Amino acid sequence: MDQGLESTSPSDWKYLAEGGSTVVFTYNGPYNAKFNRCVLRIRKSFEDKPEGATDEDDLAIEFQRRVTSKLLDHEWLPRLESISIEASWLQELDSLSRDHRPPERQSSPAGSIDLNLRKAVLSENLIGGHGWAAEIKVIIILRNEDPSQTYIQPKWGFLPNPEHLSAETRDTKLNHCRFCLHRYQRSLQHQKTSEHYCPLDLFSGETGRIKQALSSLWDSWKSSEGHSNNLRLFSAGQLVDPCNEISLNHLRTSIKSSLPPSSRQNSSVKESFVEASLSILSRSPVLNALSRLQRSLDPLDIEGLYSLSQSPKSVQSAMHGEPSLEEWETFINNYLDPVFQASLDHRDPDPANLRYYALAYLLSASFKDCSIILRFLDGPETPPAISVIDLDVKSIERLKKWKNLDYEIATCFACDGPPDSKCRDAHSL
Numbered sequence: 012m013d014q015g016l017e018s019t020s021p022s023d024w025k026y027l028a029e030g031g032s033t034v035v036f037t038y039n040g041p042y043n044a045k046f047n048r049c050v051l052r053i054r055k056s057f058e059d060k061p062e063g064a065t066d067e068d069d070l071a072i073e074f075q076r077r078v079t080s081k082l083l084d085h086e087w088l089p090r091l092e093s094i095s096i097e098a099s100w101l102q103e104l105d106s107l108s109r110d111h112r113p114p115e116r117q118s119s120p121a122g123s124i125d126l127n128l129r130k131a132v133l134s135e136n137l138i139g140g141h142g143w144a145a146e147i148k149v150i151i152i153l154r155n156e157d158p159s160q161t162y163i164q165p166k167w168g169f170l171p172n173p174e175h176l177s178a179e180t181r182d183t184k185l186n187h188c189r190f191c192l193h194r195y196q197r198s199l200q201h202q203k204t205s206e207h208y209c210p211l212d213l214f215s216g217e218t219g220r221i222k223q224a225l226s227s228l229w230d231s232w233k234s235s236e237g238h239s240n241n242l243r244l245f246s247a248g249q250l251v252d253p254c255n256e257i258s259l260n261h262l263r264t265s266i267k268s269s270l271p272p273s274s275r276q277n278s279s280v281k282e283s284f285v286e287a288s289l290s291i292l293s294r295s296p297v298l299n300a301l302s303r304l305q306r307s308l309d310p311l312d313i314e315g316l317y318s319l320s321q322s323p324k325s326v327q328s329a330m331h332g333e334p335s336l337e338e339w340e341t342f343i344n345n346y347l348d349p350v351f352q353a354s355l356d357h358r359d360p361d362p363a364n365l366r367y368y369a370l371a372y373l374l375s376a377s378f379k380d381c382s383i384i385l386r387f388l389d390g391p392e393t394p395p396a397i398s399v400i401d402l403d404v405k406s407i408e409r410l411k412k413w414k415n416l417d418y419e420i421a422t423c424f425a426c427d428g429p430p431d432s433k434c435r436d437a438h439s440l
């Protein structure tokens with residue numbers, strides 16, 4: 012018999028975390044073969060609902076099945092299952108969760124749980140169980156002066172193709188990565204930022220630079236008291252609080268037990284974190300795959316995309332109208348087709364391909380906005396696991412917002428940003 016959520020009590024589900032579009036609960040009730048080690052992802056009121064989509068959560072599952080799973084190793088993607096949810100059950104869960112959710116999240120315009128939903132997504136609990144998990148958040152959150160508005164700004168693992176950059180932004184964008192430019196703008200607004208961390212170090216494939224990136228992530232995590240948003244750590248399913256000694260001690264014990272005995276001596280918890288994370292990241296092709304996808308799906312930069320859309324031969328509607336899943340599938344076939352790829356000239360792009368470039372940019376944004384989870388389970392004998400999460404489909408209506416933000420960030424830096432500390436792209440051609 013198919014076991015539904017109503018066989019559990021809403022109080023069995025504990026609030027875990029939330030992002031811009033979903034709230035995540037973890038199963039915490041009596042033993043249940045179906046729900047133990049599961050999380051439930053529930054959509055918030057969703058402003059970017061794609062055209063024709065009647066159920067966003069089925070869309071998330073279908074988007075993974077038909078699009079992102081064609082581009083990433085299946086082992087890195089979480090198993091997702093659609094599950095029905097009853098109105099009264101959801102209402103009770105919503106009211107139980109209110110005391111646990113951050114007030115600023117609840118008060119943002121799309122911050123409430125969508126009580127009209129009749130489906131949610133069930134997936135494996137990637138941060139639960141024994142052991143520890145490091146979630147490297149590859150997003151930064153920018154809050155405008157208006158605190159009720161939150162934009163999620165994707166993170167980039169590459170420097171843009173210089174071909175279509177304007178004279179005004181060219182030098183800045185070729186010498187500083189998007190993350191570091193954005194950090195400068197945020198620092199002017201006195202927002203918490205991850206100092207010294209540059210994603211191009213993390214994506215470089217060079218041991219010393221990956222180490223430097225991990226070390227900076229740790230330092231920002233500590234100094235921001237866990238709020239830097241680029242790194243979160245969980246130990247035995249609990250979010251680690253860097254200000255809480257007991258919590259840190261748990262983490263210390265978990266990390267050390269995942270390292271070989273020879274590496275457990277005389278190292279601080281930070282050194283152990285860097286060593287364990289480095290060993291998995293430098294052996295796995297995941298960062299390389301993400302950087303390659305981000306770059307190859309964004310060959311024109313947002314500036315080139317918008318210049319192309321101004322061409323008299325381009326069809327303006329190519330920049331509007333949410334793609335259907337069928338259109339996404341056609342897009343993926345073209346992206347993976349060497350003959351189609353050979354027909355594209357990114358230096359002198361054909362306006363007839365504007366729709367292809369717009370969809371590519373959207374998909375690149377999903378890969379810039381995802382998170383990576385590293386899981387270290389039962390000691391050094393069990394190989395650690397990597398997962399890529401939050402690969403949601405982006406709305407095409409965000410393109411304009413991204414273009415304006417890009418210009419704002421680049422010109423703000425060009426005006427009076429620090430000229431030193433350039434970012435280096437190890438994979439640029």
Ligand SMILES: [Zn+2]
Nearest residue numbers: 188191209434
């Ligand atoms: Zn950088």
